[in-house]
Amino acid sequence: MGPPQGAGPLLSPPTNDATDLAALLARVADQDQGAFADLYDAVAARVHGLALRVLRNPTMAEDVTQEVFLQVWREATAFDPDRGSALAWLMTIAHRRAVDRVRSEEAQSARLHRYESLHETVPFDSTAEAGELRWEATRVRRAIDTVGEPHRTALMLAYFDGLTHREVAERTQVPLGTAKTRIRDGLRKMRQVMTGGEQG
Template identity: 60%
Template sequence: MGKDHVVDQFRPVTPGVPSSEGTPGGPALGELLRLSSRGDQGAFAALYDATSRRAFGLALRVVRDPAQAEEVTQEAFLEVWRTASRFDPDRGSAVAWLLTIVHRKAVDRVRSAEASSRRDVAYHQQNQPVDHDATAEAAEASLEARRVRGALENLTEVQREALELAYFGGYTHTEVATMLDLPVGTAKTRIRDGLIRLRDAMGVGR
């Protein structure tokens, strides 16, 4: 049985539906990932049951649409099933690794939708008079967005992960700490250090 077919057996949980979620971030989840990497469908089912509600909640916070959040969650678990062997417990907790995949999929979905919307707007504005001031502002905003994306690449993986959750995902420091299985103080430090490096990379205040 192919891995894609295995994942199709599991559907994302939705709010209000009981879940058998256990305590995330513990060694049990890491072991389930290890077994899943060997094709153990039972271990993957247990991993799904333990984390799918949380994964769906994160996806919903980012994409803001339950149907799309379900699709994002499904895509994320498909990637987890395919790439479970890449999980390295020395680099972070199992739940942080999984939620990073969910967050990346959700952000990709939002960016894709925004790109599609921009194409539609551009199409409808092709025959409209050009507002040079608005065009200049849009160009400046686009350049600034590229600067931010470029600066993010200069951060460490853990700093970028914390910043994306806090500022692009809209989570509080406490929520970021919970999602990454970190003490609140450590999460705040990663966010603060990431902001400092981001500021320096963009030349703010120079």
């Protein structure tokens, strides 16, 4: 059997009779829906008020209030009158629920902040950026053209066609070690050209 629906208005006037609340909880523990409705009417306003003070958000406070009473319906048998009043037990549940919601919201906000930080796009002048990239690409291609064959072909395959060393070896029909040497020596020559040094 689930908790009763329409258990009363959220902000109904509360009661101060601790004995009545304890008796209602005892009946709720026996799945008495009428007692549950009476309990809701008696303390919903206080539960909601506490949740609202902690959360400072009416919608979340209403959600927490409903969660509290769902827990009460399920766990009313856990109430022990020898350990405190029924109202104190109910308000402790409400406070824990509200604090848990705050922590959950803070954790979600922190995760969102981390995600946005990791994926933040740094503003830049797209026209200038594109021009710089085109200039750099032209400079690299000119440097590659100066290294001579077979280094030029190996570098073009590796860095402009995106082939692996093994794929370069297969495409140029040379041993893998030879392909690696051509790429390494070609890069050395390129660096010398682009930094103004002499080829060697």
